[in-house]
Amino acid sequence: MSTTRSATRHAWWVAFLSGMVSYLDAGAIVTTGTALVLYSEEFGFGIETIAPLSSILTFSIAVGALIGGRLGDRFGRRRIFIITLTLFAIGAAVLTFAPGTAWLYPGIILLGFAAGADLPVSMSMIAEAATDENRGKLVSFTHILWMGGVIAVNLLGALFGGLGAVAGRILYGHLLVIAIVVLVLRLQLPESKAWQTTATLMAVNPEMRGLRALKPLLSRRYMSALIATGVFYALVNIAANINGQFSTYMFTTVAGATVSTASTIGLIVTIVSTVSLLLLMRVVDGSHRMMWFVIMAALSLVAFMIPATIGVTVLTLVIFGVLYSIGGAVAGEPMYKVWSQELFPTSHRATAQGITIAFTRIVAALVGLYIPSLIAFGPSSIYYLxxxxxxxxxxxxxxxIGRMPKATDDDPALRAEGESVSA
Known part of the structure; x- marks a missing residue:
């Protein structure tokens, strides 16, 4: 009994320290959406600079995920997520102390790349520390940490939003401090045992370390899961990304509110969403998961149609924010995270997530470039999108996706690949 409790505590500790990348990822996205508006006053730029910088952040996350996921499967979870968090801290420092617009570009590139590279590796670390009984719960918990990042940034924005560029530096400085603290604590985590077992197989079959090691992902089973999770995440993330990056702009420039008001409303909405995530944690490992997914999907659609049909005002944005924060907490990115752990084996889990995260963020970056034009055409149009x-x-x-079987590390397709390589 004591051994089981110890293993459970360890799994939760791994989930917390690894999952803090979700806090930092959310913090980077929301902070950039708010800080760029604040920096624009001091540095003298407008939406024509804000939109490309926001897309650069998203694209950098995509590149980082693609590279980091593969490196995490090849060289281990622990080694990679220590390097990535170090890079994140450097990027946050550049943005905190940036003396002008030119410094924002390298800072955002570094911040986004590091967050993206860390995400698939950390999620895999959590899945491999968990059991079949609590894997969904632990992975879902990381989205509460994601919400924690949003709440923290909105709280800081509400408190210091009136300070202009100084507030932007406070927001990025907060990410810098959190990254350093988590980095120090991560140094104490041991490597994933599941990955160590896989690494032993790679040592016996050196050719499995190259591109041929990706062959199982091209099989019908895993390619189907890769395409399905990638397209699902890319499409459902368009709404989340638009809301995250342009929410402050919609409240202030379109609806006429202040940055402090926008941040306060965002804080309240995010707290509501966190409660919904607690619901997800209760049902995600049970038999009623898909029923709740359908309910929350319907609620999300209702949320989109309110500002789309009635118009963009502070009131409609508040109603949209509350309903979408509840629905999206279950029928959005958190479910993608759970499915991504279940549908891929240890040897390819981080790589698969890296590919789907990269695809998703590239799509989001491209869509983000056209959002200013859509807003100019009619603010309601982005909610129809x-x-x-x-x-x-x-x-x-x-x-x-809901009908796909879960993956196992003893999948015959994986054994066949290993045997063919060693032969």
């Missing part, structure tokens, strides 16, 4: 892309994502989740 959110609804359209989310409908397709929900259909994929319900009728495709």
């Amino acid at each position: 959110m609804a359209a892309t989310s409908i397709v994502a929900f259909v994929i989740g319900i009728f495709w």
Whole structure:
């Protein structure tokens, strides 16, 4: 009994320290959305600079995920997520002390790359520390940490938003401090035992370390899971990314509110979403998971249609924010995270997530470039876009991903590959 309790405590500790990248990822996205508005007053730029910088952040996360995921499968979870968090701290420092617009570009590139590279590796570390009985719960817990990042940034924005560029430096400085603290604590974590077992197999079969090691992902089973989770995440993330990066802009420039007001409303909405995540943690490992997914998907669609049909005002943005924060907590990125741990084996888990995260962030970056034009055409149009892309994502989740079998490390396809390589 004591051994079981110790293993459970260890799994939760791993989930916390590894999952803090979700806090930092959310913090980077929301901070950049707010800080760029604040920096624009001092550095003298407008939406024509804010939009590209936001897309650069998203694209950098994509590149980082693609590279970091593969390196995590090849060289281990612990080694990679220590390097990535170090890079994140450097990027946050550059943005905190940036003396002008030119410094924002390298800082955002470094911040995004590090967060993206850390995400698939850390999620895999959590999945491999968990059991079949609590894996979904632990992975879902990381999205509470993601919400924690949003709450912290919105709270700081509400408190210091009136300080202009100084507030932007406080927001990025907060990410710098958190990254350093988590980095120090991560140094104490041991490597994933599941990955160590896989590493032993790679040592016996050196050729499995190269591109041929990716062959199982091209099999019908894993390619189907790769395409399904990638398309689902890319489509459902369009709404989340637009909301995260342009929420402050919609409240202030379109609806006429102040940055402090926008941050205060964002803080309240995010707290509501966190409660919804607690619901997900209760149902995600049970038999009623998909029922709740369908309910929350419907609620998300209702949320999109309110500002789309009524118009963009402070009131409609508040109602949208509350409903979407509840629905998206279950029928959004948190479910993608759970599915990504279940549908891929240890040897390819981080690589698969790196590919799907990269694809998703590239799509988000490209879409983000056109959001200013859509806002100029009509602010309500972006909510129609959110609804359209989310409908397709929900259909994929319900009728495709929801029917896929879970992966195991003793999959015959993986053994066959190993045998063919060693032969």
